[in-house]
Structures are given as C-alpha cells and as structure tokens.
Amino acid sequence: MGTRQRDVGHTGRVRTRPAATRWVVPLLVLVATSATACTTAIAGQPASSGSVVSNPDPDQPGGGDPSFIENTDGGEIDQLAAAVLSDVRTYWTETFPATFDGQEWEDLTGGYYSVDTASADAPAPPCVDKASDVEGNAFYCPSEDVIAWDRAALLPVLKERFGEAAVMLVLAHEMGHAVQNRAGLTFEERRANPDQFPTILVEAQADCYAGSFVRWVAEGNAHHLSVADDRLDSALESLITFRDPLGTAQTDEGAHGDSFDRISAFQDGYDSGAELCAGISIDNRTFTQRGFTNAQDYELGGNLPFDQLVQAITEDLDTYFEGVVTGQGGEWSSPSLANSEEEPACTDADQGPVAFCAESDEIDLATGGELPELHSDVGDYATGVMLTSRYAMAALDALGLPTDGADAQRRLVCLSGTYTGELLSRADGFTLSPGDLDEAIQMLLRYDYPGRDSAGDAIDTGYDRVSVFRDGTLDGLEACELG
Structure with missing residues (x-):
C-alpha cells in the first residue's frame, strides 16, 4: 500500500436478498471437456497422520466408506472425502427443494473420482487427459456431471496445513458448482452473457453454498461430520491460499477473488443460508479484487x-x-x-x-x-x-x-x-x-x-x-x- 493512484474498489457482500431469484451461474471451462478447477497447487508434502473428522454411521450409506468413490484406495483421505460427500449430499437433498421452488435434488450422474496424481499409471477421471492434469486441484465437470480431486497432493496437504475442515470446504465448494448446474443456467448461456455471469461471481456463489453447508454441519445436523470454531478459522485460512495471484483483476476470465471476496461469500452463506446464495447476481454483488495500476x-x-x-x-x-x-x-x-x-x-x-x-x-x-x-x-x-x-x-x-x-x-x-x-x-x-x-x-x-x-x-x-x-x-x- 502507499500513496498511489488506484481504481475505486467496492464490497464483496450481498446487502439485500432479492425475491424469488432462481438462477445459477455455469462454470469456467479450463479444458475442452468443461472441467472447472477451483483450487491451486498447495505447497507441502502429502500427510497421512491425524484423525478423520467423521463418525461413520452404518445406517448412512457412504458415510466414511469410500466404496462409492471411483478409483479410491480406501485410505484415510478418501474416507474423509466420503464422509464429506455423504453429508453434503444429504444437505442438498434437504435444502435444494426449499431453495429452488420445490425442485428435487438429483445426485451426480457421473460420480466421484479420487485421483492418485503421484502415480504415473493412475487412471484419469473424466474431463481430463491424464491423472497429472488434476495435480493440486479439485474440480466439478458439468459435461460429465462428476467431481474429482487429487488425493495425493491436495486433500492430504490441506488436512495437514489447515485441518479436516478445509477438505470439507473444498469439496462443498465443488458440490456448489453442481448445485449451480442443477439450478438451471447452462454453460452455453454463460458464454452468451459473460458480463452477467463472470467467473468471479460463479466462484463467489460456490463459496457461499459451501458456507451454508458448513453452518448446517456446525449446528449438529450432519451424520458424519462436526466442526469446531478453531477448525473453522483454519478452514478460512485455506481460502487465503486459494486466492488469485497478486494483481489479478476481477475482470480476468479465470478470476476467483481475493481473500476478502472469498471469505465474504463463505460468511454470507454461513450466516444467512443457501437462499441468499441463490440470489447472488452481478447486480447485487461487487468485489474488492483489483490489479496493479502503476509500475511502481x-x-x-x-x-x-x-x-x-x-x-x-x-x-x-x-x-x-x-x-x-x-x-x-x-x-x-x-x-x-x-x-x-x-x-x-x-x-x-x-x-x-x-x-x-x-x-x-x-x-x-x-x-x-x-x-x-x-x-x-x-x-x-x-x-x-x-x-x-x-x-x-x-x-x-x-x-x-x-x-x-x-x-x-x-x-x-x-x-x-x-x-x-x-x-x-x-x-x-x-x-x-x-x-x-x-x-x-x-x-x-x-x-x-x-x-x-x-x-x-x-x-x-x-x-x-x-x-x-x-x-x-x-x-x-x-x-x-x-x-
């Protein structure tokens, strides 16, 4: 900071809840098959120590049991992912109809993929050419209706650096993109209206949906997960890591937002719920992210x-x-x-x-x-x-x-x-x-x-x-x- 000329900035917060706004933003295409990668590579080494923040319930299929995950190794990281995905599916089964005019939630038709990016022979998930394309990332791919994640160099490093709640936040964010896709706005429509549906808005809404889910967990509604206040602080720190590179303008095609924008969106969802998230639009949300405007x-x-x-x-x-x-x-x-x-x-x-x-x-x-x-x-x-x-x-x-x-x-x-x-x-x-x-x-x-x-x-x-x-x-x- 200093004495410099700078574009006027605005806030990253929804101040009002528009009535009956029921649209959702389609997703950023990073590869030809429309995979949406929403994270960045996390520095560090894969970790295998520590306990999973899940309490598997034998009456809830998939809770802590990763057998429904494609290419799983059955290990601790995928057990955590399974617990998160089981609870987030339950959340949206309950929440989606109330948020989107009675429409029923439909589970992902393409499934969930764990990717061992540390192995040269690992199978690739849909929407990418090879497993290494997923390194350091998680994504939702609307064309195949799948969620995939790097179990070698993303989720374990998140768990090591920020705790299990950071894994919850990331996978809930990706499910937020699936929510957007089910709420009715197609990728083609977004391409036709890029000014109305910029990437930074898409990502803010997914962060907001993640916040609404985490609040549901914090209130004790989840079958397999729980989150304490100190874990929540650590999870929010992971959003600092996921911020855009310094100097990225909010109008850049791949912009996801700065820490203030992303945490603001998460807190809006956490504090106010999924209905507010569904009402986010370019008309009621502006962002603080800005690029450099002078050489000094x-x-x-x-x-x-x-x-x-x-x-x-x-x-x-x-x-x-x-x-x-x-x-x-x-x-x-x-x-x-x-x-x-x-x-x-x-x-x-x-x-x-x-x-x-x-x-x-x-x-x-x-x-x-x-x-x-x-x-x-x-x-x-x-x-x-x-x-x-x-x-x-x-x-x-x-x-x-x-x-x-x-x-x-x-x-x-x-x-x-x-x-x-x-x-x-x-x-x-x-x-x-x-x-x-x-x-x-x-x-x-x-x-x-x-x-x-x-x-x-x-x-x-x-x-x-x-x-x-x-x-x-x-x-x-x-x-x-x-x-």
Whole structure:
C-alpha cells in the first residue's frame, strides 16, 4: 500500500436478498471437456497422520466408506472425502427443494473420482487427459456431471496445513458448482452473457453454498461430520491460499477473488443460508479484487518498506480519525509515536506489537520485536491494520468511550474496517494495493492483535474478528455503534 493512484474498489457482500431469484451461474471451462478447477497447487508434502473428522454411521450409506468413490484406495483421505460427500449430499437433498421452488435434488450422474496424481499409471477421471492434469486441484465437470480431486497432493496437504475442515470446504465448494448446474443456467448461456455471469461471481456463489453447508454441519445436523470454531478459522485460512495471484483483476476470465471476496461469500452463506446464495447476481454483488495500476506498485509487490509505510499511514490515520472524532462531537488530540524494542514500554497490558497508552497519549511500536517480521512475512497492511486499531483506540478514548471490554474490542476491529473501506473508496492519494485486504484478513484470522483492547483482551475467534471487520469495511461508521 502507499500513496498511489488506484481504481475505486467496492464490497464483496450481498446487502439485500432479492425475491424469488432462481438462477445459477455455469462454470469456467479450463479444458475442452468443461472441467472447472477451483483450487491451486498447495505447497507441502502429502500427510497421512491425524484423525478423520467423521463418525461413520452404518445406517448412512457412504458415510466414511469410500466404496462409492471411483478409483479410491480406501485410505484415510478418501474416507474423509466420503464422509464429506455423504453429508453434503444429504444437505442438498434437504435444502435444494426449499431453495429452488420445490425442485428435487438429483445426485451426480457421473460420480466421484479420487485421483492418485503421484502415480504415473493412475487412471484419469473424466474431463481430463491424464491423472497429472488434476495435480493440486479439485474440480466439478458439468459435461460429465462428476467431481474429482487429487488425493495425493491436495486433500492430504490441506488436512495437514489447515485441518479436516478445509477438505470439507473444498469439496462443498465443488458440490456448489453442481448445485449451480442443477439450478438451471447452462454453460452455453454463460458464454452468451459473460458480463452477467463472470467467473468471479460463479466462484463467489460456490463459496457461499459451501458456507451454508458448513453452518448446517456446525449446528449438529450432519451424520458424519462436526466442526469446531478453531477448525473453522483454519478452514478460512485455506481460502487465503486459494486466492488469485497478486494483481489479478476481477475482470480476468479465470478470476476467483481475493481473500476478502472469498471469505465474504463463505460468511454470507454461513450466516444467512443457501437462499441468499441463490440470489447472488452481478447486480447485487461487487468485489474488492483489483490489479496493479502503476509500475511502481507492481515493482514493490504492493508493499512499502516498514519505515515508509509507518510514516505514510500514520499521517493518513491522524487525518481520518480526527474526522471521525470531530464528526461525533469530540476533540481529537494527535497521539505521538514512540518506539520500543521487544514489546511496547508504555503499558503493562499486552496489546501486541503496537499499543496505545492513554496516559501519555502515545502509540508505541515494538520495532525490534515481532512487528517487522509480520510486516515482512504477511505484508505491509499487517502493520497497517495494527496501527489502524491503535488509532481507533485513541479515537475511543477521545470520545470518552471505554477502551476495554467486549464493546471496545468490537469497535476497534470495526473502526479498522471503516478506515480500510475509506481506502477502498479512494481513486487516488493513499490507497490500498492488491493484496492489502488479504493481509488484513490473514492477520485477523491468525492473530488477535488488531482487536486487543487496552487490557490486552480480544474477540475470541478469527471468524468473528473478520465478520466485524467486514461490517466496518462495508457499512461504515454506523456499524461501529459509537453512540
């Protein structure tokens, strides 16, 4: 991020539920036979350790039993896939008629394929020429009505890095494409109307359907699966991995969305259900993903050096939060900046690498500790979102609002979102770069630093932190309930 000209960005959230909208987006053709690959290769080695998050029920055919899967090896990964697919089929058997005007759910006619991409002799599933074409991917192919996945270098690596819930999310996403196909909009119609049905919209709807299924599981309705809050956070992290390459424009033919877009769609489904997902259209959903618009930003990879970022964003934050405070009838006093070594020295409370101290009216950065590492490893908006939340705490203090407790924790994350939304709306000046929103999402999922109050406490789950951040980003100051 930095002082650069940037296209105006918008949100990735459905704000209203259109009445009786019953269409679905057809799928992106990546090969001649219309396979839709929706993931990217995941770095890592296949894993075989750990337990399957399934509880096979002998009264439910296919639950944990992979015998219905073509080319299965009968192993743990396909047992997990079988449990997921059994439950997601049950979900859509129950949900599809209520979502699509009484239409009954029909199971996939072409079946489900496990692909051993580690073997040169492995049989290829329909829609591709050879097994290696599936490496690192899962896809739904509408022409053959099949779902296939890489059991050697995708599902086990997802399980190892993000937990079993990430496997649930990926396979539920692919089933979401099958839902789209059954809901009535053909691939030919999408090709005829590419502006109305861009790929990024198709993928958002599939992510939304996946979210609606995972909520059904979380509520204890599934026969074979369960998911806990901490597993859900890890699964959402996998969507960061599945984001498009940095700088992909939302209008690109194969665009799937940035982390904000994809997690927004998942949370819409999780929070509101399949009916909202079915109503997603180009008319009610816009996206935050953007490409690079100048050479300097491209050369920097969208990241400013630490010192440069701190100077630029603190000047902008001071101006922004002065406007917030005075707009609420308060008086703003610009906090001073201080540097400490391993941890901020102005408070005994653990606010993380950046702290606000009301007594001295200063923001203290621990520049010799974890902060520069996060800046380097996550990106410059990791620093940006932490600084934003500390200026937000200064604003709460200036308004005479509590700086600790549950309300403060929510307001800190929400106000960080309102500032981010302000940057998205700017056409020039200090704005966001491609990847900045992904960095904010990554910080909110993995760390609670941006939401820690003056006592060092924060919203418990990454899911809830991201949800509150989205509220601020999309809905502005009203969402933060400043009084």
